[in-house]
Amino acid sequence: MNVSTFPVHTEDSVARFMRIRRQTLALCAGLGPEDLMVQSMPDASPGKWHLAHTTWFFEQFVLGHDPAYRSLNPAWHYLFNSYYESVGPMHARPQRGLLSRPTLDDIRDYRSRIDEAVGELIAAGPDAALAARIELGLHHEQQHQELLLTDLKHAFWCNPLRPVYRDLPSVVDESKSLPMRFLACREGPVEIGHRDGDGFAYDNETPRHRTWLAPHALGNRLVTNSEYLAFVREGGYREANLWLSDGWATVQREGWQRPLYWQEDLSSEFTLAGIRTLEPEAPVCHISYFEADAFARWAGARLPTEAEWENAAAGLQVTGNFQERHRFHPAAAAHDDGLQQMYGDVWEWTASPYVSYPGFKPLPGALGEYNGKFMNGQWVLRGGSCATPREHIRASYRNFFPPHARWQFAGIRLGQDR
Structure with a gap:
């Protein structure tokens, strides 16, 4: 990402930030704490961890860009760092499903407080370098939206009950075979x-x-x-x-x-x-x-x-x-x-x-x-x-x-x- 190519959006910047952040929560609608704590394999992560890590990313790389910033929960820095060795140690990836605490409510509150702080920063008009970090954070958030869905699908498949994520309408495939050319x-x-x-x-x-x-x-x-x-x-x-x-x-x-x-x-x-x-x-x-x-x-x-x-x-x-x-x-x-x-x-x-x-x-x-x-x-x-x-x-x-x-x-x- 080059800061000189920071995109211009017709949508209000604060509104866009909040919309993308809310979409991650919307993907979790109807799911309980139990659903969002499961880690079905080392390559996957619990939904709760995705919610926290994407928030940590904004706290670490956007709010933390200010030397005067003080973390809301310093101990969480270790829990929700993914693989950034240069910013400190991290909890082992295969053990993310063992994190019963902080609770889902704690993490939702964490998201809300960081969103408020970043929203205020965007409204105040960040410089180009910080704006580029915010843009990177939003694309990082969207990556994790997809990972949340794929990881949840694998977790539900591992459950013998084969739970349903969403009662989606059945799609009747009436399309004709399209020849391979x-x-x-x-x-x-x-x-x-x-x-x-x-x-x-x-x-x-x-x-x-x-x-x-x-x-x-x-x-x-x-x-x-x-x-x-x-x-x-x-x-x-x-x-x-x-x-x-x-x-x-x-x-x-x-x-x-x-x-x-x-x-x-x-x-x-x-x-x-x-x-x-x-x-x-x-x-x-x-x-x-x-x-x-x-x-x-x-x-x-x-x-x-x-x-x-x-x-x-x-x-x-x-x-x-x-x-x-x-x-x-x-x-x-x-x-x-x-x-x-x-x-x-x-x-x-x-x-x-x-x-x-x-x-x-x-x-x-x-x-x-x-x-x-x-x-x-x-x-x-x-x-x-x-x-x-x-x-x-x-x-x-x-x-x-x-x-x-x-x-x-x-x-x-x-x-x-x-």
């Missing part, structure tokens, strides 16, 4: 990465730079449940030659036989609305990089590179099935006109490892830990999902997860060489 995309020299002056971006989206695209084509839509079901039924999880070595070892060790949340009958899946019939034409989701890569090889294709994906998406409007639709589940492609579903529905695995762009420089100070130190052993995903806030995504956005991760709303778009 490969559309030729631009080749030759292209520029990717965040363009200065285009508003907010994380540091890992910079600098904008030139790269070369060989002749290639991208699938016109995402891979569907019915297509992935064919891979399962034809023994895709039993054919070692389809898998990367680490992927095959993971399949054997974890006993994978189908996507996460698919039921054994292969006709239903667990959703945030409970167990629902598998929609044949909806995008397959909760797929690891290993599974995406194996499917692509089985289908006689490959995964797109992140440069291919960004170049294709850059000219498209950011519309799709996002968090605001309140479906919280991917939907079938509705049209057959060019590239579909580039934004929303599911994050799309790419063939690109998460590494720095040429000339990358992380943010100065502790905020430099936000992205750069994770550029090791992870893979890039693009496009956002049904749990992503629409205003949070853009063509240059680089998400990243380790190749075995399945609990995020991640799926597959195919690519081909030409």
Whole structure:
């Protein structure tokens, strides 16, 4: 993030701050303290922790930017620091579910008091550097809104009762099968990465730079449940030659036989609305990089590179099935006109490892830990999902997860060489 590119919003700055902060609480509506304390695996965090950590972020990096500021609860600094080694020690991530105290009410009060203080700071007119930190905090908040949903889904799935997060309306998939077509995309020299002056971006989206695209084509839509079901039924999880070595070892060790949340009958899946019939034409989701890569090889294709994906998406409007639709589940492609579903529905695995762009420089100070130190052993995903806030995504956005991760709303778009 470059402070010179701090975006101008038509919405009042205080109102926007409060709206985004309230949305996190709205996602917790109807949930009890018990729901928000569960940590179902080390990679996930309790909902209560998400509520506290996002608040800690504003306290630490916005209010704490003033040397005269004194923390409301100094002991909480240790509890709700995530991974910022340069600002102090932190509670072990796998043990976040053990934090019965502070209570949910305590954390709600914490949010309210920090919101009031930051709201006053925004109203007073922060300088450019502090305004940029506030903007970063809001995008950080929106990241955690998605994580809250994905972590809660995993926690509910681990409960034999299969609890329902929201009694969402049943979606009847009446869409016709949209044939998979490969559309030729631009080749030759292209520029990717965040363009200065285009508003907010994380540091890992910079600098904008030139790269070369060989002749290639991208699938016109995402891979569907019915297509992935064919891979399962034809023994895709039993054919070692389809898998990367680490992927095959993971399949054997974890006993994978189908996507996460698919039921054994292969006709239903667990959703945030409970167990629902598998929609044949909806995008397959909760797929690891290993599974995406194996499917692509089985289908006689490959995964797109992140440069291919960004170049294709850059000219498209950011519309799709996002968090605001309140479906919280991917939907079938509705049209057959060019590239579909580039934004929303599911994050799309790419063939690109998460590494720095040429000339990358992380943010100065502790905020430099936000992205750069994770550029090791992870893979890039693009496009956002049904749990992503629409205003949070853009063509240059680089998400990243380790190749075995399945609990995020991640799926597959195919690519081909030409």
